[in-house]
Amino acid sequence: MAKFENAYPLILAHEGGYVNDPADPGGETYKGIARKMNPDWLGWHIIDLLKKQPGFPESLQSADAIEIKKQLDYEVRSFYYLHFWLKVNGEKIINQQVAQSIFDFAVNAGVSVSISLSQSVVGVTADGIIGPKTIEAINRFDAEQFLTAFALAKIVRYVNICNKRPVSKKYFFGWVVRSLNHSL
Numbered sequence: 001m002a003k004f005e006n007a008y009p010l011i012l013a014h015e016g017g018y019v020n021d022p023a024d025p026g027g028e029t030y031k032g033i034a035r036k037m038n039p040d041w042l043g044w045h046i047i048d049l050l051k052k053q054p055g056f057p058e059s060l061q062s063a064d065a066i067e068i069k070k071q072l073d074y075e076v077r078s079f080y081y082l083h084f085w086l087k088v089n090g091e092k093i094i095n096q097q098v099a100q101s102i103f104d105f106a107v108n109a110g111v112s113v114s115i116s117l118s119q120s121v122v123g124v125t126a127d128g129i130i131g132p133k134t135i136e137a138i139n140r141f142d143a144e145q146f147l148t149a150f151a152l153a154k155i156v157r158y159v160n161i162c163n164k165r166p167v168s169k170k171y172f173f174g175w176v177v178r179s180l181n182h183s184l
Contacts, residue, residue: 111128
């Protein structure tokens with residue numbers, strides 16, 4: 001069975017630190033957690049306090065911020081585990097790479113979008129809910145074939161996003177690389 005401990009560091013590698021990009025529909029983000037979509041995340045209270053300190057966000061890397069960073073890291077890890085890993089039933093997926101790919105796309109595009117796309121790949125009703133039938137179909141499906149088809153489906157989705165919202169084109173190649181990282 002897939003393990004969150006193996007998948008989580010890969011999410012952090014893609015999500016970076018503190019960003020406030022006006023072109024990003026999520027707005028202000030910390031390690032990929034968008035404030036607009038998650039305004040009640042406990043980490044925002046910590047970040048709001050830190051923003052009042054000189055040198056933010058670089059101050060997060062200072063020796064004085066070690067305990068604060070530990071608390072933020074705990075909040076980030078808990079957030080991803082509760083809101084994404086558990087919701088995609090990552091621990092019930094046998095292949096680690098398949099679970100990581102579904103989890104990563106859930107973080108990037110939303111849980112129901114990731115589940116629906118994975119359901120389409122394995123040929124079950126795409127309802128955005130990952131129940132026993134979907135888990136069984138994913139676990140029966142050839143992992144390499146799944147990862148390839150899922151990566152292609154993600155890229156098609158990103159093309160559609162860029163066609164509908166041209167300002168998102170600046171993210172396109174990063175999204176493609178992220179999609180392919182899980183299919184290799």
